[in-house]
Amino acid sequence: MSFAALFLISVVAGFIGAMAGMGGGVVLVPVLTFFGLPIKEVIAISIVSVIATSSGAASAYVRDHITNLKVGMFLEMFTMSGAIIGAMITVVTRQRYLYIMFGLVLLISWIVMWFNHGEFVPETIPDRFSRWLELHGSYYDQAAGKTIEYSARRAYLGGPMMFGAGLIAGLLGIGAGALKVLVMDLVMGLPAKVSTTTSNLIIGVTGLAGASVYLAAGLIHPELATPIIIGIVAGAFLGTRILVRLHNRTIHQFFLFILAILAIEMLYKGIRGL
């Protein structure tokens, strides 16, 4: 595949990913495998590009003081371990199972995103473990025009669940940001802004853990790196800029619809036994 084609596909993948509120990897992996690239090499380069998109986004959020570094550090212990094990599984797994797992994860996270409109309930009493972990903080909400205080709860549940999110990230070469946000929102009761921004921070370390396993396995193909990494960052940047201005549910759902098609494509490939 030519440099220009890889670049364009990556821009579109980053763009759609951002518009649907997910990372670029979720779109990149199905599209590149559709064009015949080997799934393991695509997963490997995708997880490297995940480091770029998540770190780029995280840098802005951290400087805005919304990200909670302690929540990030605590959860990174779990996602990172999961990612290493996930990537090790991918290295030895047959391709068709990777297609099926990718399709299933896409489909499940899609369903969850479609139905999840949960609102943050601030008055939760943190358990002793979460208090011991000092998982509390505050941030200035520009839309509400006031400082929001929060504290996490059920960290004993959130941690192990993050291991699962990390496992999926390492296994499939995606950030699995939607899953991470879900755990932080629903299980740990963090405000949506804090969980979204903190998830970006965590994804960087998760991505690195997975990428080092793929590097060791010789699956990182530098030829693919330049067009894909630059393309996906550019696409995600554009998507985020446009998303801020649009805020249109219909458009968001249209992009979720595209993700559903990708999920079905991956499942079909896996079941047919390619």
Next chain:
Amino acid sequence: MASHPSSHPAPAASAGLNMDLLVGWILLAGVLLSLTLLLCGALWHRFATGTLTDNFRLAGTNLLAFVIAEVHNLFHGALRPRILISSGIAVLMITPYIRVLASMLYFLFEERNLKYTVFTLFVLSVLTYSLMLH
């Protein structure tokens, strides 16, 4: 976000805020440097060979061996576009690592928080191990 003129420092900015800034700049600098290296590598290759496609492969290696090999190549006159592309990947992978290292030093020396120093040390150790895999 409103800008903060340097002539008007925030009153009694807590150490936590400074850590946020440091982490933010580490991440931004790492990503921008990596993208620049990748882009320059691709352009250089384009001018040298007339094509953007450079078919080379990183045999199973770890980041440390990878960086050493690149530096070795550099000092033996084998300066090729691919060193920029490889360095771009290496810088990108090192970026979250440096961020964790900075967090650990911060928890250890600034906040004197033993709990979080141990947590970050654990993350750092496992990442170091994974970077040594081969």
